Each structure stands twice: as C-alpha cells, then as structure tokens.
Amino acid sequence: MTDGTTKQPLTGHPPSQGPWLWPWSGWPVLWACCAGGLVRIIYAFGYGYGLSMAASAAMSWLVRFHLPGREVGGPQAVGLGLYAAYGARLFGFLYRRQNSQSYLSSKSWSKVDAKTAATPLGAKAAVTTFVSLSQTLSLYTLDTLCAPSARLAIEAGPVRQYGLAALSAVGLALEAVADEQKLAAKALAPDAPVMSGLYTLCRHPNYLGEILFWLGALGHCLVNSDASWRRKAVASLGPLFMVWVMVGAAARLDADALAKYGADPAFQQWAGSTPSLLPGLR
Template sequence: MQSFLILLVLALLASSCGFRKYVWFISLGYGAAIALVCIGLLVIFGGSLTVGTALQCVLLVVYGCRLAGYLLYRDMKTAYNRRMKGEVKSDEGVSVVAKVGIWVSASLLYVLQTSPVLFRLADGKGTDVLCVVGLVISATGLVLETTADLQKNRAKKANPKRFVDTGLFRLVRCPNYFGEMVFWTGVFVSGLSVYANAVQWICAILGYLGIIYVMFGGARRLEIRQDKNYGDDPEYRRYKSTTPIMIPFVPLYSVKEHTWLVA
C-alpha cells in the first residue's frame, strides 16, 4: 500500500503540467507520469530486480518518455496548433474543481495501469513465462505505435490536407491507438501469474479497461474530426467504410454514434 501511494504521488507530480494546459493531464502528463512512476519502481525495488522485471520497468520508462517527447514536439509545432485550433477543448470554462478531478482520476488510472508490474515486484515473483510473454507483447505494441506516428508525420508533411491511408493505416484507421492497446495488453498479461487477491485483480482490470476505454474515446473524437474535415471526399468515405477503425480485420468501422465514449 505504501508503494502504491508513493507511485500515486509521483503520477500526480508528473501530470500536474495539466494545470498549465488542460489537455496535458491526459497527453503530455500521461507519458510523463508513466515514465516517472516506473523510475520510482526502479528505485523502490532496485535491490530485488530480475532481468525480466528490470526490462519491464525500462520499457515503460521508454514508452512514457517517447510519448511525452512526441506530444511535446507536436504541441510546439505551429502548423499542428493551427490545424487543431477549435478542435481541442481549451482551458476556458474549465473550473479548478474540474481540473483537480481530472488530475486525480487520471493519475490514479496511470498507477492502476502499471500495477501489474508493481504487484510482481512487491510479491518478489521475479521473471517467469508470462513476464516474458507480456514483455514481447508490450514491445510489439510500442513498435506499432511508434511506426504509426512516424508514418503519419511523413504522410502529413507530403500532403497536409489529405487523410492518411498509407503504411499501417491501410490495415486500421487508428494504428497508433491499436499499438497503445497492444502495449497495455502486454502489461496486463504479464501479471496473470502474479495477481494474488481480489484487490490486485480489480486494480489491474480497472487499469486495463480504463486505458482501452480512453483509446476508443480518442478514436471517436478522431472520427468526428475526420468526418468534418474529409466527409465530402469520396476516397475518404470509401476508406472509412472498408478499413476497421481500431483493430485490424475486426469489422468495426465506426464508433461515432457511441456517445458513451466521452473520454
């Protein structure tokens, strides 16, 4: 419990950047919180790390730093900010109470997401088959997510006014979100041999389902934005109707009407 609270404090510190810019609670602050939480794990359990658990922590630090760095770079680009003006909710009208609520709930989610690694380290379980399997799945997700971001940047530089349907985007319309889900699936799977009681199961499941919900909410926002920008383009309509939105080969083509996806 003490370790959990320490990690929550670290997540709160890292994501507090959202008080400067509201959306940073769930973007820049998200990546920074994951990285800082896992640096905390390395420090707290430094004397009992195995190869597998050390790699888990390092992979999560790399994941968080990559995400935070990419989002910060993107946020600093004048062209991106101009394109997203009016599309992203501003700080106007968001009360301090609402900001604190988002800050605390988001930080708690970030700790829950990483809880499978915490439970493994706290229970001294070391490296087992599921730890290795989870590492492979998470590494695959990180590669997918990074590749998708690079391909989108390259495509937008070549043709800023066109939607992206090249590379991984041929298989799924949100490959970066898909990669994110794969990454956290690996983290959850890695703990299947560790969860020792109902509390640990609940924490791990809430963290996993929470990030899946956030990803589908992000896909819904993206679909609404793309429909607004490209809805009159026959090529976009054809692309949308034939390419799954989130998971390759799963015929789910739209989440726009699912208003419960409000993340």
C-alpha cells in the first residue's frame, strides 16, 4: 500500500557547505551586482536586487548541481526558477521605468535624483554593502533547498513539494501586474496617485505581491529541505527581513501620499476605504 506520497531521490552526497564556504563566498558576486549603488544609491535597491536574485539562481545551479554533477530535483528546479524569474522580471521592469519619459519628468524622480547626487560616496558604499549582504541571506535560503544531505529523503506529496511555490508564483504575478498598472497610470499622470486596477483592492498590491513571494519561497525552501532547525532559522532571516521592509515601506508611502495628496477629495475617499496591504481588512 502507498500513502500517495513520492520519495525524493537521495543525492549520494554528504552534507557540505560546498566549495569555498558556500554560500557565503557568493557575497562578492552579489556585491558586484549591487555596485550600481555607488553611482546612484537606488540602483543598489533596484537593479542590484534584481541582478542578485538572478545571480543567486545561477550560482546555486552551478555550485550545487552542475559542478558536482548532481541532478536537479523538481522542488529545487522550481526554487531556482522562482529566484531567476523574480530577478529577470524586476530588472526588466526597472529598466523600462527608468528610461520612461514620464518617470524621468516626475517630481518624485527629481527629488530622488537630487538626494542621490548629495549622498557621499562612503554612504553609497555602505548601502551597497548592506543590500548585498541581505541578498546573501536570500541566497542562503535558496541554498538550504539546494544543498545535498546525507539524511533520509523527505517523504513528500505534491502539495508539500509545490503548494508554497504556487503561493510564491501568485505573489510574483501580483507584483508584476501591479507594477505594470502603476507604470501605465504614471505615464498618463506622473504626479497623480494610482487608484485604479489592483489598487482598488489595496493601496500597495505590489508590496503585497512581494510579501507573498517571499513567504511562499521561504516555505518552499524549508518544507523541501531536511536541514537542521538551526540552518532553517538562519535561512528564514533574509525573506522575513524583506517582509519587514515591505510592511515598513507601505507605511512610509502612506504617510508620503497623505502629505502629497491629502487635500484631494478623491484620494481621501480612496485612502479611507482601501486597506493598505490586505484586501478586506480596514
């Protein structure tokens, strides 16, 4: 008799940090991905973030599978794909936004550009380093899924193997659609609030998508790994940090929007009737 579960194949490799104290040794590559922050500090948060996610997927595949000749399992392939898709999507979106005339002519960009120009190089280097270190924690999360183990393989059905990855994919799609809707709205009115589309459900659907992506990705990496609880605890730091960042960013943007658009009756009605992050909650 079977219980409807499938057994993941054993890799035959002993537990290992991998070569060169992996994944911590991936930090220089991630720092290089974020090095645009030395020019404009927002490039570390934007382009650097996207490049780091894609680089994390590529390095994880190279170090954990290609070089040792290991076969990529289904859950591992999905995890690698989520990171790569997130990075490629974010970089492409930011590139298009950064080169759109509506964005470059907006008051928001003028303020950001002026602030960036006044930021000392030392501060830019510190932020670049901090962002790259946070991305190293996210790489550690993915490596918890990809690292070989000598312990017995996990008994896991399809829901356990892929259910949380589906949540992550939904979050990625939600964030992508919300970003595109906001970009289109800003092309028509660069300095007006976005209150249509997904923004009728909550004030920050893009941030909600980011939160769902990271919670799903974290869950996927943890439930498909038989790593120790200590390793899983460390693996949780990067994604949970990003969730905390998104919640804080939503609160800051709400305050900024109130100061900027608070006198607009339409904005007052929208802000008063639309939740910040979770649809259905006031």
